[in-house]
Amino acid sequence: MFSIPISVVVFFISGIFAAEIALLVCLYISYGLYRSSGRILLKWYNARKVGSLKDIYKKVGISQPYIYTFNSATPLIFSVGASGEYEILVSTGAMEMFNVSELETLLAREVGHIKNGDVYLNTTVALIAGSMIALSNVAFWISLLIGSGKENDPLPRVIRLIVMGIVAPPAALLVKLLISPSREYAADGMVEKLTGRSRMLPELLERIDNYMNLHPRQINPGHVHMFPLNTLRIRDLYDTHFSLFDSHPHLESRTNRLLEGMEYD
Structure with a gap:
């Protein structure tokens, strides 16, 4: 994401060799973020796994997302993940506010984000x-x-x-x-x-x-x-x-x- 701009800046400051090193370091960091960003955010929200999403994900051909819940009175539902592994987080406030069909409707939005490559x-x-x-x-x-x-x-x-x-x-x-x-x-x-x-x-x-x-x-x-x-x-x-x-x-x-x-x- 930032590898090329950072490398260009380093090139003008310190030359081609330093720019190559900066590019390699940035690529390594970017790959690490790509692999671990979802897990870090799960820990950020202290989310706990409660199950997996049923049925609706099959209609768009994505891998099965897992459902996590976290403590918050604010009614929130959102998705995290990468590398074909995705988790949908549902706050306790959302679980209290919405019934089953309403939660399924909001979960469908998250499946849409996953299908569209947004997550x-x-x-x-x-x-x-x-x-x-x-x-x-x-x-x-x-x-x-x-x-x-x-x-x-x-x-x-x-x-x-x-x-x-x-x-x-x-x-x-x-x-x-x-x-x-x-x-x-x-x-x-x-x-x-x-x-x-x-x-x-x-x-x-x-x-x-x-x-x-x-x-x-x-x-x-x-x-x-x-x-x-x-x-x-x-x-x-x-x-x-x-x-x-x-x-x-x-x-x-x-x-x-x-x-x-x-x-x-």
Whole structure:
């Protein structure tokens, strides 16, 4: 992903030999990320395996995804993986909010992402961008541990805002350059093919959106492109960087396309 640009920069700084070494190192790191990014994100969310996806994946000829669950009140379903091995993560909040047919509809979207080849890139970008954003939380907790002030002292949040100002633009640029909003239209369109319930999907997306409006939660913005819709909400000055990470089409546009039965690319 970054091998060639980094090698070019090294070439102009240190010459051809250093550029060749940089290219080899970058390729090795890229391969390592390709093989392990899914497993790292499973550990990130402390996800546990609960079974495997039944039936619907067979209709599009992909390998059988495994289902994992993780503790979060936010109703989220998303996919990770690479090398033909994929996992679909379902939050405990989603399991409580949706019934079986509704969960199957949302799972069908994830099968669409897998079929369309979105998941590897989504996973790798989430690992890199999410790790960059995590630095702001590290700065926040370090400032608390070293005793930056008394209870409700704004300094730790100011420090996190400053660090976010440094790491958010390159992380968001990575998401914007590599993640296409059109992938959501394509995944939405797979729901009709797999379940015949394309008209149910807008309602489910609206319910998730309404939940986030009523219960905004802190979510790593570097991971949001993996989710069914934009779950970020700007509540105050400290959240201003969230607007950089929205890689989803407007929900109204997606709903109109589903309800009108438009063709999906």
